[in-house]
Amino acid sequence: MPTALRLFRYVAIAEACSWAGLLVGMFFKYIVESGDLGVKVFGPIHGLLFVLYVTGVLAAARTARWSLGTIVLGLACAVPPFTSLWFERRMLGGVREPVTV
Template structure:
């Protein structure tokens, strides 16, 4: 993970996990069990990780001169459940 792309991959995986925990564990517990605490915690963690992902994506964009289409694809992947895992697989092939 010493390269900027490796760091992007690492942040993407952690951000993707936080997204899935929020979506499939915290939100159902909020509505099924009336326990909103996990949504508040994981929502904030996920938000910080998302911002870090976007900042790292901008750094990678400029350092590696990625085409705009690739940057937009990576950004859209970060908005979809499991999207960062698909992105990671594609980035692994590039390394």
């Protein structure tokens, strides 16, 4: 698997995990009202991973020669929680990394 596609896969997964952390942090901040530590921690992490995901979509699109519509869909999937996972599986689901022993 080309490096750009591998990095896109890792960043898409990490971006979804950061969404989970941010949502849990928002739950504790706004529902439980026990402080905003989770948002302070996961907010910047998610922001960085969001930017990396957008960059990863563009790099993977160039490597895999995705159409403009696919690129727009991939970029749109950066916004709703966890859709980066759906998009990554849609685009790279059949692409597996070789197993090394």
